[in-house]
Amino acid sequence: MEDIVYLDNAAATRLDERVLEVMKPYLFDTYAVATSQFGYLPGIEAKDALDAARGRMAAALGATLEEFIFTSGSTESSNLAIKGVAMALGEKKGRHIITTRIEDFAVLYSARALEKQGFQVTYLDVDKLGRVDLDRLRSAITPETILVSVQAANQEIGTLQDVAAIAELCQEHGVLFHTDATHSFPRVPLDVRQVPVDLVTVTAHLIHGPKGVGGLYVRKDTPLGKWMDGGFQEFNLRPGSENIPGAVGFAKAVELATPEETARLQGVRDRLIERLLQVPYSQLNGHPTLRLPHNANISFRFVEGESVLLHLDMRGFAVSTGSACFSRSLEASHVILGIGGNHERAHGSVRFTFGRFNKDEDVGAVAEAITEVIERLREISPLGKDR
Amino acid sequence: MPLPYSEKVMEHFRQPRNVGRIEDADAKSIEGSPACGDMVAVYLKVDRESLRIDDIKFESYGCASNIATGSIITELAKGKTLEEAKHITWKQASEALGGLPPIKTHCSILAVDGLRAAIENYEERHGLIREHKPTTIEVIRKRLKRVMNPMVGLDLVRTKVVKDIEIADGVVRVAIDLPADHQFAANIREEISEKIQPLWDVQKIVVEFTE
Structure with missing residues (x-):
């Protein structure tokens, strides 16, 4: 992939060598797992490394050590958050959950799975820019509501939600709040000391960390069922041998994703949007300012996205589209439709997402x-043709 | 990893043959719609004496499979008589392209339908329909097979949303099992009319949606 300009960093990112370097010792030397801490020295070293990584992850969110658990990625994190709350409160408090129409599949399909078990789910509409309306959310909350799950940033159009306001609203109503921060963490700051959010999904693979590592912030005393059965790892919430190289790599990746770098990506992204909107019959999808710093999503009328992608691929560029022809399900982007776009706008949408290894000249x-x-x-x- | 498309498909996608519009075309057709993600227009220039296709051009709004099939059918049809061209099948087009991924079948069938519809259009315009057979429910059903259900990218008949068809005194009534306020209702209504309108004995089309 050396010879292509990769602008699909919301799908996957290239691992940073510095991340690999800190992971290596835990792959080749100290390959023990933390569970063995009472048996032999490498187990203690592994436990120390895991604790240190956990501490850095927690610190990045303003959390304490016991409030952060490692998972296999954001899909698992969101499954645990949503199904875990349902398990813990479904019988005791109520069986109603609120989310939005434009969430990522891990959240949407976790909610659907609960519907099949008899839970009620409200899928909130969003406005034309992809924002959740607070009044609408407020009026959707019932005494039966146990959880609100609203993403921090959208995976396709990059729109940011007012996580702080939503969290406060949920707190007022005594409802737990989960946010999927897969695409925003840590580039869009979120401090759980300031924002009363209860559960936060994060992942390593979109910030030049390893694939297969994610995490879930769980505020102290949040009722959460153990959704997967197995050992007692991760505070007895997430069983399975700890992925210590992954955890160490994740913490390093977070450290490397600095605000300075984010500012650079935003500058590059802004220039791209400006250039692309000069193409006739083009339109920005998502919010013009309240959006992920590294995301641009533009619809071009009269053309279909898969064809655009293949032509760009031949020219050495990798991007993504919300066209039905590109998806395995042959369904047009639920996000573009969710913001009131028609099918043509979804089919002609192209997403560009920047990362560390993009150069400034990639824009031109x-x-x-x-x-x-x-x-x-x-x-x-x-x-x-009549234009 | 091999590309999902054959080398031949990619070649036609990169350099589609016979692309564009014939301004003084003898016949034309438009199949599909922006809503279903694929649309193809076919233009014909036909020799009146020999009924041979002198020139054919196509336009495509769609994926690589749609563009490549549009390109190959114009190659296959050019120089053939209308009668010969009518019998070009999707299978022939697909084989000439070295195969297509199964998930892309409907986008390529659309291009073949485009050719057939353009030929039909020529015959209807030039009085070549020898005998006017009365429109039957079977005929309507066949035409509805060319209307996509954009929800799934398959036609209305195959997705079992056609609840009922009635024909009486030139009025065709089609009942569709989707709510009237469905996001695709207007689009489906329009497409049904487009496909049925050209039938010689149809005066009016009523599309009904369920509550």
Whole structure:
């Protein structure tokens, strides 16, 4: 992948060598697991490394050590948060959950799974920019409501939610609040000392950390059922041998994702949006300012996304689209439809997401390539000829 | 990892043949819609004497499979008589492309439908339909098979949303098992009309949705 300009960093990122370096000792030398701490020295070393990594993860969120558990990634984290709360409170308090229409699949399908078990789920509509309306959320809360799950940032259009306001609203009503921060952590700061959120999903693989490592912040005393059965690891909430190299790598990746770097990515991203909106019949999807710093999502009318992607691929650029033709389910992006876009807007949407290894000059190159590709595809399109 | 598309598909995708519009076309068709994600337009220039396709062009709004199939069917049809071109099948087009991924079948069938619809359009316009057979429920059903249910990307008949078809005194009534306020209702209504309207004995089309 050396020779391509990779602009799909919301799907996966290249591992940073510095992350790999800190992981190596726990792959080759101290490969014991923390569970063996009472048996032999490498087990103690492994436990120390895990605690240190946990401490750094907790610190990045303003949490305490016992409030952060490692998982296999954000899908597992969100499953644990949603199903864990349902297990703990479904019988005791109520069987109603609130989320939004534009969540990522881990949240949406966890909610659907609970519906099949008799839970009620409210899927909140969002506005044209992808924001949740607080009044609408407030009026959706009932005495039966046990959990609100609203993402911190959208995976496709990058819109940020007002996590602090939502958290306060939930606190007022005595309802637990989970936020999926997969795409925003740690680039968009979230401090749990200031924001009364109860559960936060995070992942390593989108910040140049290893794949297969995620985490869940669980505020102290939050009722949470143990959703997966097994050993007593991770405060008896997440069984399974600890992924110590993964945990160590995650903590390093967080350290490397500095505010300075985020500012650079935002600058590059802003220039790309400016260039792409010069293409006729283009439109920005998501919020113009309250959006992920490394995300741009633009719809180009009269063209279909899979064709755009293949042409860009031939020119050496990797991006993503919300077109039905690109998805395995042949369904158009539920996010673009969720913000009131029609199918044509979903089919013509292209997502660009930046990461550490993108260079400033990538912007000019991709903008030029996409301008050409769109022009070419519009030439062969039966749509928009009267423009 | 091999690309999901054959080398031949990619070649036609990169350099589609016979692409564009014929301004003074003798016949044309538009199949599909932006809502279902694929749309193809076919234009024909036909020799009146020999009924041979002198020129054919297509336009596509769609994925690689749709563009490549559009390209290959114009190659297959060019120079053939209408009667010969009518019998070009999706299977032939797909084989000429070295196969297509199963999930992409509907986008490529659309292009073949486009060719057939353009030929039909020529025949209807030039009085070549020899005998006017009365429209039957079977005929309507066949046409509804060319209307996509955008929810799943398959046609209305196959997705079992056609509840009922009635024909009486030139009025065709189609009952669709979707709510009237469904996001695709207007789009489906429009497409059904488009497909049924050209039938010689149809005066009015009523599309009904369930409550």
